[in-house]
Structures are given as C-alpha cells and as structure tokens.
Amino acid sequence: MIAILEQGLLLALAAMGVYISFRLVDLPDLTPDGSYIVGGAVAVVLLRSGHGWVSATLLAALAAGAAGFITASISTRFRIHTLLASIMVMTGLYSVAIRIMNAPNLPIPRFSTEKILSYEQVVGKTPLDDILGGVGNLQYESQGMKAVTVPFNNRADGHDLILIASLLLLISFLFWLFLRTELGTMLRGYGRNRFAVKVLGVNPNLFALMGLTVANFLVGLSGALFSMYSGFADVNMGTGMVVVCLASVILGEIIFGSREVAYGLFFPIVGAVVYQILLTLAMKYGYRIGFKPSDMKLLTAMFVVSVIAARRLKKSEVTV
Amino acid sequence: MIELERVTVIYNRGTLDEKVALKNVDLLVEEGQFVVIVGANGAGKSTLMKVVVGEVKPTFGVCRIMGQVLKEEKIFKCGSIVCQDPNLGIFPNLSIEENLMLARKKGFRGLSFGRVDPKAIELLRSCELGLEENLKKRASKLSGGQKQALAMVMAVSSNPKLLLLDEHTASLDPKSTEKIMELTDRINKTLGTTILMITHDMSIAEQYGDTVIVMEDGRIVARIDKSKQKVQASQLKSMIKSKLTATT
Numbered sequence: 001m002i003a004i005l006e007q008g009l010l011l012a013l014a015a016m017g018v019y020i021s022f023r024l025v026d027l028p029d030l031t032p033d034g035s036y037i038v039g040g041a042v043a044v045v046l047l048r049s050g051h052g053w054v055s056a057t058l059l060a061a062l063a064a065g066a067a068g069f070i071t072a073s074i075s076t077r078f079r080i081h082t083l084l085a086s087i088m089v090m091t092g093l094y095s096v097a098i099r100i101m102n103a104p105n106l107p108i109p110r111f112s113t114e115k116i117l118s119y120e121q122v123v124g125k126t127p128l129d130d131i132l133g134g135v136g137n138l139q140y141e142s143q144g145m146k147a148v149t150v151p152f153n154n155r156a157d158g159h160d161l162i163l164i165a166s167l168l169l170l171i172s173f174l175f176w177l178f179l180r181t182e183l184g185t186m187l188r189g190y191g192r193n194r195f196a197v198k199v200l201g202v203n204p205n206l207f208a209l210m211g212l213t214v215a216n217f218l219v220g221l222s223g224a225l226f227s228m229y230s231g232f233a234d235v236n237m238g239t240g241m242v243v244v245c246l247a248s249v250i251l252g253e254i255i256f257g258s259r260e261v262a263y264g265l266f267f268p269i270v271g272a273v274v275y276q277i278l279l280t281l282a283m284k285y286g287y288r289i290g291f292k293p294s295d296m297k298l299l300t301a302m303f304v305v306s307v308i309a310a311r312r313l314k315k316s317e318v319t320v
Numbered sequence: 321m322i323e324l325e326r327v328t329v330i331y332n333r334g335t336l337d338e339k340v341a342l343k344n345v346d347l348l349v350e351e352g353q354f355v356v357i358v359g360a361n362g363a364g365k366s367t368l369m370k371v372v373v374g375e376v377k378p379t380f381g382v383c384r385i386m387g388q389v390l391k392e393e394k395i396f397k398c399g400s401i402v403c404q405d406p407n408l409g410i411f412p413n414l415s416i417e418e419n420l421m422l423a424r425k426k427g428f429r430g431l432s433f434g435r436v437d438p439k440a441i442e443l444l445r446s447c448e449l450g451l452e453e454n455l456k457k458r459a460s461k462l463s464g465g466q467k468q469a470l471a472m473v474m475a476v477s478s479n480p481k482l483l484l485l486d487e488h489t490a491s492l493d494p495k496s497t498e499k500i501m502e503l504t505d506r507i508n509k510t511l512g513t514t515i516l517m518i519t520h521d522m523s524i525a526e527q528y529g530d531t532v533i534v535m536e537d538g539r540i541v542a543r544i545d546k547s548k549q550k551v552q553a554s555q556l557k558s559m560i561k562s563k564l565t566a567t568t
Binding site for chain 1: 414
C-alpha cells in the first residue's frame with residue numbers, strides 16, 4: 001500500500017500541473033506528455049554527470065517549465081490554439097529527450113560499477129576475438145560508473161512516502177499562498193474571463209505564459225522524481241500522461257463535488273492517489289476478466305470520455 | 321477626451337463582403353460629459369465603440385483619446401468598459417471581494433495580498449442590491465442585475481477618466497435597468513467620470529446624459545445637447561424620431 005501511495009503522490013505533482021493548465025487557466029495543453037520525459041531525462045543525465053539530486057531535480061523542472069513557456073509563446077505570439085501548439089512542442093520534445101539522454105533510455109546507477117571488470121578487461125579481448133581468432137586490444141578502459149545518490153530507498157518503509165508527501169505539501173502550500181496574492185487571484189480570474197483582465201490594463205498573454213510554465217514545471221518535477229524513484233528515464237514514459245492526469249483531476253472533482261477546497265488544489269492530489277489505487281486493483285484483479293496491464297491506458301481514456309459525456313448529458317459545465 | 325475626426329470604417333475592404341460601417345464620423349466628447357448614442361441595429365454604434373477602444377482601426381480618419389492615438393492596451397489603462405453581457409465585466413469564479421480587490425487599480429499585480437477599497441463598498445451599497453452584505457459570495461451566483469452592478473463598480477474602482485458603456489442594460493429587466501442607470505448617472509455626477517454610452521433604448525436616452533447623439537446608417541444624423549437646447553424629456557423622443565425619419 002505504501003508503494004501505491006508513493007506512486008500516487010508522485011503522479012499528483014504532474015496532475016497538479018495538468019489541473020493548472022486545463023482548469024485554472026483553462027488552456028488545454030498536451031505538452032506534459034513531452035515535458036514529463038524532459039524532466040526525467042534532464043534529471044538522470046545530471047545525476048550521472050555528478051550533480052546532486054536537489055539541483056538535478058530543480059534544473060529538470062526548469063527545463064520542463066521552459067517547454068511550457070515555448071508552448072504558450074507559440075500560442076500567444078502566432079495565435080495558434082494551445083492544443084495545436086502543444087502537440088507541436090510535445091512531438092519535438094520526444095527528439096529533444098533522446099538528444100539529452102543520447103539514447104532512448106538511461107538507467108541511474110544505484111551502486112558503483114567502477115571496480116567491476118568486464119570480460120574484455122579481464123581477458124584482454126572480446127568473445128568475438130576468440131571466435132574469429134583476432135588479436136585483442138589490451139587498452140580496454142573501465143566502463144564502470146560511480147554510484148548516484150537519490151533520495152529514495154524503494155524499501156516501502158515510509159521513508160519515501162514521507163519525503164514525497166512533504167514535498168507535495170510544501171509545493172501545494174506555496175502555490176495556495178501564491179493564488180491568494182493579487183497576481184495569483186488575477187491568474188485564477190484569467191481562467192474564466194480573459195477580457196476582464198484586458199480591461200484592467202493587463203496583457204492577458206502574460207497569464208498564459210505564467211500558467212503553462214508553472215504547469216509544466218510541476219510536470220517536469222514529477223518526471224524527475226519518478227525517474228529517481230524508478231531508477232531510469234525512458235523516452236516513452238510520458239505517453240498518455242495528460243490523459244492519466246486528467247483522469248486524476250476528474251476523479252478528484254467527483255470526490256469533492258462542489259466543494260472547492262484550497263482553490264481546487266486538492267482535486268489532483270486526492271484524485272491521483274485514488275487513480276493509482278484503482279489502477280493497482282485493476283491490474284491485480286483485472287486479469288480475471290481478461291484485462292492486461294497494457295489495457296490500462298485504454299481504460300483511462302474511456303473513463304475520461306465517459307465522465308465528460310455524462311456531464312454533457314447532464315448539461316453541466318465542462319471546460320475540457 | 322474623445323475626438324473622432326472624419327472616421328470611416330470599411331469592413332472586408334476590396335472583397336465581395338465589403339461593408340461601410342462608419343461614414344465620415346466627427347465626434348467630440350469633452351471631459352466630464354455624459355454622452356448617449358442612440359440608433360437602430362446596424363447604425364454603426366458598436367463599430368464606433370470599437371474604434372474608441374482601439375479594437376477596430378479606422379480605414380480613414382483618426383480617433384484620439386486625451387489628445388493621443390492610443391493602442392487598445394493603453395486605452396484600458398485610462399478607461400474602462402462595461403458590455404451588454406454581465407459576465408464580461410466580472411470574474412465569475414472569484415468572490416465579490418476578490419473582484420473588487422482586482423479592480424482597485426489598473427495594471428500588472430505583484431505578490432502582495434490585496435484589499436478592497438472602502439469607496440467601492442460604498443458605491444456597491446448605493447446600488448441597494450445587497451451585494452455589500454455578501455462579499456464572500458462567488459460572482460457566478462449573482463443575478464444578471466447584480467453582476468452588472470458589480471461590473472459597473474469594478475469599472476470605476478480604479479478612478480478611470482473614461483467609462484464606456486456598450487448597451488450595458490440591454491440584457492436586464494426594467495427594475496435592474498433602473499438601478500444600473502441610477503448608478504451610471506451617480507458615477508458621472510459624483511466622480512466626474514466622462515461617459516460614452518450606446519443604447520437602442522429611447523427611454524434611457526430621454527432620461528439620462530447631457531448629450532444625445534443619433535446615428536443612422538453609419539452616420540451621425542443629430543446631436544442634441546439637452547442643457548443648451550433645454551429639451552424636455554418628453555420632447556426628446558419626438559426629436560430623435562423626426563431626425564431618423566428625415567434621413568430615411
């Protein structure tokens with residue numbers, strides 16, 4: 001159960017980002033599918049190059065935030081719908097992530113492999129040299145890596161849970177505080193009435209930039225922490241992220257109903273944890289009715305569509 | 321305050337859909353004046369308002385606000401607008417208090433915790449719609465008249481020099497219309513705000529404003545200065561009608 005909560009809270013960070021873009025500033029943004037990978041890729045590459053986990057996480061989140069800024073810039077500067085602008089950026093980020101990692105995936109070395117000698121280093125030639133009868137090259141260099149320190153121990157003993165929960169609470173509190181300020185209040189107002197922002201003598205585009213940057217910053221943070229938690233970054237790990245996060249937000253909205261606690265910031269947090277629990281249950285018991293783990297994304301997408309459809313049929317307000 | 325000099329606006333110029341919305345319009349609104357523009361649909365009232373707020377650039381002629389040709393964002397730094405749709409002037413997802421807090425001043429905001437100007441509360445109280453008693457209430461839960469009253473108070477909270485009203489009572493019931501028009505008049509008289517209002521409601525034009533401008537087919541066909549011409553409210557309606565029939 002602890003591991004489920006840990007994963008749920010890691011997802012909550014990304015879900016909070018999606019909540020900001022889809023609900024708070026009302027700009028549908030698919031960049032998270034790419035910025036999640038960028039967050040993970042930057043964090044892993046920086047860890048491998050000797051950076052501490054704090055600076056690696058922060059820089060990874062900033063890189064993802066920059067992706068959101070680019071989406072908002074394209075959308076506002078060239079008057080392209082955010083959905084289309086974010087598809088472009090998301091597609092581009094796939095290549096960027098591979099460039100960053102110089103591979104489609106990259107592991108985080110949890111223990112040092114510097115002293116582990118390979119077959120080539122011990123024997124002085126490769127197995128191919130044996131077969132083909134070639135002369136080996138004795139200059140094989142050590143391919144080992146230094147161990148990287150990550151904040152998680154993956155023992156499900158509560159250490160990781162406390163760390164993730166504390167970080168999530170801190171971020172939520174700071175963002176809640178920001179939303180109470182004049183700037184934060186105007187950001188909330190922008191989500192429902194851009195014209196009124198303009199009448200107040202403020203350029204509404206600034207809030208599109210701010211909203212999508214912060215949203216993708218949180219998604220990148222989630223991607224970076226998830227990579228450290230799982231021990232790798234993979235170029236496919238962001239696929240379907242927006243849908244999963246949106247499902248979490250919708251679950252949160254269903255649970256809280258009309259009660260908007262802390263400007264709705266609890267929707268994605270509670271929703272993501274519940275989503276993770278439901279996902280685990282579906283994976284554990286779903287095989288009895290023929291489900292495979294690979295069916296989960298389809299089920300998630302169907303869930304999002306059915307909730308939106310149900311709301312539309314009830315003629316309630318849906319902004320997705 | 322507002323000066324339009326031989327303004328002509330042609331939409332879709334050079335295409336099959338070409339439409340002349342304004343024809344050689346000259347208009348002068350002086351500081352502190354309350355000018356009402358009346359006219360039927362398609363008379364060019366809305367286009368004139370769009371020219372004033374900088375949304376539409378004149379094809380010919382020039383529009384000056386306080387002696388300068390200003391861009392849209394600059395115009396909203398010194399002026400406010402209230403439109404027909406009550407939801408356009410407010411932030412529906414914020415409380416009345418938060419709406420008033422944001423409206424207190426123009427321009428970008430910082431990370432400070434805002435406060436509501438007591439003058440705005442006072443103005444809200446003068447509407448007698450009970451808004452001041454429910455400051456924590458979400459604006460989306462207000463009635464159309466209450467929303468428009470809030471929008472009006474928000475529009476003048478930052479002490480703008482110019483208030484533009486684009487058929488702001490068109491979607492309200494008669495009782496709410498009366499309250500909103502009383503508030504509009506009070507704003508002009510007590511705060512000295514210059515008001516340019518467009519309406520197609522003749523009875524409003526009869527009762528309120530210093531000057532009534534009659535528009536027809538993209539032109540200004542009459543300018544009736546109530547104080548100079550000492551026009552009685554009852555006479556005004558027939559004057560406007562006669563001006564309109566004279567042009568057709």
